[in-house]
Amino acid sequence: GVQTPIxxxxxxxxxxxxxxxxxRLAYLDNGATTQKPAAVIEAEARFYRESxxxxxRGVHWLSQHATELYDGARATVQRFLxxxxxxxxxxxxxxxxxxxxxxxxxxxPRLAAGDEILLSTMEHHSNIVPWQLVCEQTGAVLKVxxxxxxxxxxxxAFEGLLGERTRLLAITHVSNALGTVNPVAEMTRRAHAVGxxxxxxxxxxxxxxxxxxxxxxxxxxxFSGHKLxxxxxxxxxxxxxxxxxxxxxxxxxxxMIRTVAFDNTTFAPPPQRFEAGTPNIAGAIxxxxxxxxxxxxxxxxxxxxxxxxxxxxxxxLQDIPGVRLVGTAQDRAGILSFLVDGIHPHDLGTILDAEGxxxxxxxxxxxxxxxxxxxxxxxxxxLGLYNGLxxxxxxxxxxxKAQALFGTRGGTAPCTGRAA
Ligand code: PMP
Numbered sequence: 001g002v003q004t005p006i007x008x009x010x011x012x013x014x015x016x017x018x019x020x021x022x023x024r025l026a027y028l029d030n031g032a033t034t035q036k037p038a039a040v041i042e043a044e045a046r047f048y049r050e051s052x053x054x055x056x057r058g059v060h061w062l063s064q065h066a067t068e069l070y071d072g073a074r075a076t077v078q079r080f081l082x083x084x085x086x087x088x089x090x091x092x093x094x095x096x097x098x099x100x101x102x103x104x105x106x107x108x109p110r111l112a113a114g115d116e117i118l119l120s121t122m123e124h125h126s127n128i129v130p131w132q133l134v135c136e137q138t139g140a141v142l143k144v145x146x147x148x149x150x151x152x153x154x155x156x157a158f159e160g161l162l163g164e165r166t167r168l169l170a171i172t173h174v175s176n177a178l179g180t181v182n183p184v185a186e187m188t189r190r191a192h193a194v195g196x197x198x199x200x201x202x203x204x205x206x207x208x209x210x211x212x213x214x215x216x217x218x219x220x221x222x223f224s225g226h227k228l229x230x231x232x233x234x235x236x237x238x239x240x241x242x243x244x245x246x247x248x249x250x251x252x253x254x255x256m257i258r259t260v261a262f263d264n265t266t267f268a269p270p271p272q273r274f275e276a277g278t279p280n281i282a283g284a285i286x287x288x289x290x291x292x293x294x295x296x297x298x299x300x301x302x303x304x305x306x307x308x309x310x311x312x313x314x315x316x317l318q319d320i321p322g323v324r325l326v327g328t329a330q331d332r333a334g335i336l337s338f339l340v341d342g343i344h345p346h347d348l349g350t351i352l353d354a355e356g357x358x359x360x361x362x363x364x365x366x367x368x369x370x371x372x373x374x375x376x377x378x379x380x381x382x383l384g385l386y387n388g389l390x391x392x393x394x395x396x397x398x399x400x401k402a403q404a405l406f407g408t409r410g411g412t413a414p415c416t417g418r419a420a
Pocket of ligand 1 (some may be wrong): 095126172176
């Protein structure tokens with residue numbers, strides 16, 4: 001049967017009541033970044049109003065208080081990912097920095113010429129370029145798992161690419177361009193069987209489903225706060241304790257040392273070893289507030305709500321002549337990527353914007369995937385927990401309007417006489 005959306009939480013998000021171009025805003029660009037609930041905005045403001053001090057160095061009360069809040073935020077992230085220990089959570093600026101940390105601290109000292117890093121055609125540039133950099137530094141090489149026409153990974157090819165030279169599998173949990181959910185637990189088991197380490201890019205996963213790093217079994221898991229209703233400039237890396245313990249620092253500075261002398265400096269244990277300098281204290285605390293928010297709503301309910309919207313949106317788009325979905329994997333999360341015949345995605349995005357419908361158009365930082373499909377980009381509507389049927393109806397109405405403007409309505413609408 002057809003599921004129905006169950007959440008109605010837009011009122012928790014102040015920005016959503018702001019009209020855009022005089023229209024009700026249909027915010028469908030959650031894959032780029034999510035809006036923030038008042039509870040998160042308030043948590044960040046409250047920190048500066050009531051608790052601001054630097055951490056880990058003060059003898060004074062406020063510093064100890066700020067340190068407790070920051071450590072508490074780490075424990076919140078630990079529970080959120082079901083990590084075994086709080087010191088397995090490193091705060092970073094986001095997913096990109098987390099992946100670069102692993103590339104430089106785990107990869108650079110360990111990889112040798114001919115070692116293989118396995119990733120997939122559907123990776124975001126931030127899970128490609130850091131590995132290319134480390135390949136240049138070490139002589140390691142990239143191997144790429146192909147994607148099938150429906151946007152699922154070619155699992156037979158994956159099996160074939162695994163071998164004794166495979167040192168690392170770096171794979172996205174959910175594709176930001178297609179919404180494909182990859183079988184990361186199974187892939188981790190297969191990669192571990194050949195002795196490889198596994199990093200999962202969770203940027204597009206954590207807001208849409210519960211994540212359990214122990215159930216997945218991966219060695220590293222990265223995500224960004226801003227795609228999880230939290231602030232920009234904060235994210236986290238989960239790293240298994242045995243691995244983090246043996247990884248050298250990748251940035252030097254205050255707070256990451258045990259002792260410093262000109263002839264010998266010793267480093268703090270993880271996670272401090274990887275958090276040089278004053279961190280984004282307020283951001284970490286507001287990220288914890290975002291996690292508290294989504295957990296109070298419940299990730300299972302968020303998932304059910306978004307799956308109902310995804311079904312509704314998929315049917316609605318498939319019913320429009322001239323619209324083609326890109327990525328029709330069995331298991332998808334939060335994303336509708338599509339093309340409209342005769343209308344460039346950027347033109348479509350501009351027309352939709354004038355109707356108050358915010359989507360993203362372009363290559364979505366996944367240029368190799370676009371090349372694989374032989375297209376320059378797509379239009380992407382991406383869902384958040386506050387979206388409802390009205391947002392998808394607004395999307396559909398705006399696409400009809402664009403087709404009428406361009407005179408490209410799949411042959412069913414009267415031609416406006418304008419050139420496509
Ligand atoms: N990986 C994926 C799958 C993403 O969607 C994104 C953001 N679009 C990133 C990594 C990078 O995240 P950030 O820019 O927050 O570091």
